[in-house]
Amino acid sequence: MGYGGLTYLYIPMVVINLSKFIEDHGFEAIPYGHQSDWRAIDNEGNIKNKYSRPVSQGKVRPDVMVHLRIAGFLAGLGEIGYSKLLLTPEFGPRQRIGIIITEAELEPDPLMKPGTICDRCMACVRECPGNAISDKETVKVKLAGIEVEWGKLDCKACNIAFKGAKLIKQEEDDGTLPDYMDPLNGYRVKPSSISPFYKKPKNLYNTGQAICGARCMRACMVHLEKKGILKNKFQKPFRTKPLWSVDWSIPDSNH
Numbered sequence: 227m228g229y230g231g232l233t234y235l236y237i238p239m240v241v242i243n244l245s246k247f248i249e250d251h252g253f254e255a256i257p258y259g260h261q262s263d264w265r266a267i268d269n270e271g272n273i274k275n276k277y278s279r280p281v282s283q284g285k286v287r288p289d290v291m292v293h294l295r296i297a298g299f300l301a302g303l304g305e306i307g308y309s310k311l312l313l314t315p316e317f318g319p320r321q322r323i324g325i326i327i328t329e330a331e332l333e334p335d336p337l338m339k340p341g342t343i344c345d346r347c348m349a350c351v352r353e354c355p356g357n358a359i360s361d362k363e364t365v366k367v368k369l370a371g372i373e374v375e376w377g378k379l380d381c382k383a384c385n386i387a388f389k390g391a392k393l394i395k396q397e398e399d400d401g402t403l404p405d406y407m408d409p410l411n412g413y414r415v416k417p418s419s420i421s422p423f424y425k426k427p428k429n430l431y432n433t434g435q436a437i438c439g440a441r442c443m444r445a446c447m448v449h450l451e452k453k454g455i456l457k458n459k460f461q462k463p464f465r466t467k468p469l470w471s472v473d474w475s476i477p478d479s480n481h
């Protein structure tokens with residue numbers, strides 16, 4: 227529900243209905259959801275080979291994807307944290323973004339000054355099981371004259387770790403751990419300590435791979451909740467127990 231449900235169900239419903247509302251008032255509106263599956267670039271921003279072409283010279287490819295978090299920042303919803311997640315005063319890191327492109331002229335909200343929410347506590351870096359967020363290297367961009375910086379994300383490391391997997395060199399595999407996924411570029415893919423599954427579960431709605439459960443995001447939520455700066459508050463703390471992990475070196479008593 228948190229991943230596929232939002233991306234393929236709730237975001238489209240919201241942006242379509244809001245677009246209809248805008249069009250009922252006489253302005254064109256284009257609903258724009260999460261387009262990762264169609265975009266012309268890969269996870270690292272490189273143009274996908276033999277995927278699409280501009281309709282004529284000098285034009286962009288048709289599958290341009292608006293950077294949703296940058297759009298969220300420019301719409302004045304919040305700031306981009308060190309984790310590269312959009313953080314808002316209401317929910318911290320807990321939201322996904324849908325966009326509507328419209329010709330209606332809207333009064334803009336003020337942009338949020340970087341550092342308003344993210345205090346560089348680095349909990350997101352520490353709790354990532356794949357060490358995918360660098361604590362040293364950063365990415366800097368200038369948005370509407372404001373310098374915005376986040377930690378460099380190793381998309382390949384995240385792509386393995388978030389599925390609950392880890393790589394072992396083919397020649398170092400002693401067969402103790404089950405094969406979690408098909409081999410990848412000379413590596414065996416095994417379950418990591420954050421997965422209780424022998425095989426990666428099947429995808430739902432094209433997603434359902436987030437065994438990691440976005441530990442970066444949860445670490446951020448715990449931190450911001452402790453600071454008491456989020457407007458959306460719960461009766462009980464979000465985290466009440468230590469993070470669990472699976473020790474795959476101990477035999478499973480059910481087998």
Ligand code: SF4
Pocket residue numbers: 353354355356357358359383384385387388438439440441442443
């Ligand atoms: S989603 Fe998981 S693996 Fe990816 S950066 Fe966040 S904590 Fe790390």
Ligand code: SF4
Pocket residue numbers: 307308309310343344345346347348349350351445446447449
């Ligand atoms: S966990 Fe800390 S450093 Fe990371 S985005 Fe949240 S507030 Fe910023």
